[in-house]
Amino acid sequence: MHYIRFLKPPRPLITASPASLSAKITVTTDLGESFLLSNVSLVVELEFKDGTSVLGEGKGREFVWKGRDGMRALEILIQVPVSKGGRKIGSEMVRMLVGPKEDALAVDSFRKILDMQHQNDDSGEIGGIVPIRSMAIDINPGAKRDDTPGVGMAQRVFSMGSGNSQKGLRIWEETGESIARHIWDAGLVFSSCLAFLSLSDSTRSLSHAQKLPILKKALQRPNLRVLELGAGCGIVGITLASSIALHSVLLSDLPAASSILSRNLSTLPLPIRPKLSSQVLDWSSSLPSNVASTRWDLVLVADCTYNPDVVPDLVATLGRIVERRVVGKETLVALAMKVRHESEMVFFDLMRERGFVVRETIKIPLPVLGGEREEIEIFVFAYRD
Ligand SMILES: C[S@@+](CC[C@H](N)C(=O)[O-])C[C@H]1O[C@@H](n2cnc3c(N)ncnc32)[C@H](O)[C@@H]1O
Known part of the structure; x- marks a missing residue:
């Protein structure tokens, strides 16, 4: 893309x-x-x-x-x-x-x-x-302006769903050099899947979404507690809360993402806004107390596995989160990635060692104008009891 x-x-x-x-x-x-x-x-x-x-x-x-x-x-x-x-x-x-x-x-x-x-x-x-x-x-x-080169924000606008259930989604991202606080292919494709997973029609767009039956079933349960790690500008969690208003979603990332997350949450329509919140959660630190004391049903992660140096911290964080699950009740981790380099595969070794198993997975081909097709993969992990 x-x-x-x-x-x-x-x-x-x-x-x-x-x-x-x-x-x-x-x-x-x-x-x-x-x-x-x-x-x-x-x-x-x-x-x-x-x-x-x-x-x-x-x-x-x-x-x-x-x-x-x-x-x-x-x-x-x-x-x-x-x-x-x-x-x-x-x-x-x-x-x-x-x-x-x-x-x-x-x-x-x-x-x-x-x-x-x-x-x-x-x-x-x-x-x-x-x-x-x-x-x-x-x-x-005569208007006053900020002359700092490249500093600012811009918006991406997408329509979600189809037919009568069509809604608009507006996401602010940073302009300039930041690679973290803008929209990424894996997050965008994952958001599209989540939006269609919640719909009951069965058009062609749904063919991939339908291949995630475990995730789809989990999303049908009311009042899920959903945590997003490395949320960036928040498109994935915001899409989920906008598609299925029954769930509450906590978006987390490093302090540098706090202002763009707050901005995106503050511009949401009122019925959705109370369902979403954001806070700092650094994978290299222990869990904030409110996160540690919550039993999460679903953890969302999009395009966070590209840097093998931080992957051990990400897996350790996922491990700490699932330790709190209710015995006999699964915490699912739904993760989207675009594999850019072989070294990213270390993530799967670490997840296996930490006790996670892949419950389901899909590959979504992504054509690239003037270039080679790419692929977004979505994995749904569960923790082995
Ligand atoms: C490529 S971006 C993906 C953003 C978003 N998930 C999306 O798909 O649009 C990776 C995100 O991971 C976050 N991240 C990197 N290291 C982190 C850490 N140690 N703790 C928490 N978040 C981290 C970055 O700040 C960034 O927002």
Whole structure:
């Protein structure tokens, strides 16, 4: 999967008349280690805070990402109309949205993510690009701005579920150099599966989700106590709580992730918000007392096994968590990963030694535009009594 990222978040050009916004974007994989190698038309749109279009529906400006020429960054310059439908734009905040022009390439729904594996090679459009939505920008030339390069946040927007059960999910992530506090392929695919696991229809998107019967059955129990480790910006736990409102979810990570987690929790709609909380949980320290004293039913982990140096601490943490389980009642650990390197396999040796067994597993193929297919694997572990 590829992601559009702001290298320079949009800002108004003070001297330009009419007002213009400039930004710099790139299109990379989740790790940011490789750029999109294909040529793709992108569309830039502007939106008022209430979601209506500034430029007019379907009138976004087109820019071409020239991956075949080795492009690594694309400058965007876009004129802002003086007024729109009687609204004076200079006095309002606007957001910039950048996404692929071709709808089939836009990764904007969980259904599309699960359906990507069925894309037909003949279409020449294998893979997808996750669009980006900027923070609200005050285009008033006198407005105060943070000039620190690359600092800021941007939003990813996905529709969840299907038909009548379609809901929107908005997740803030950090722009800039952080590799931890943005969305990752394994977390995104895992979230898509969790959202569809909770649905009862049986369309093609569900074919993978249905292959996790143990997890699906566990999720049907009311009032599960769910803990997420290494939650990053929180997409996995937030998706679960948004899909199955009966469960309460504690999202945890290092202190550096606290502000993005709080931001994502604070913007959730009211019926879901009370079900979610976040706190610091460092795998290299003992468990916080409230975590140690809770009997967890399910632990979620996404894309946390890529660094073999911290994997022993992660497994030790999982071991401490399951020690507290109710005898005769399983604590499940549902973990998603994209294997990037052989060295990551040490995780499975350590889990086996610590007494965990794999109860079920699925592989979800992930086509990559202009590159080799990848695979996300989901494992459901239980602790052996
Ligand atoms: C690749 S990110 C995955 C984030 C998220 N699960 C997702 O899929 O979007 C790995 C996460 O593990 C967290 N992490 C790394 N070492 C940790 C530790 N010792 N204790 C707790 N979290 C840690 C990082 O802060 C980061 O958020």
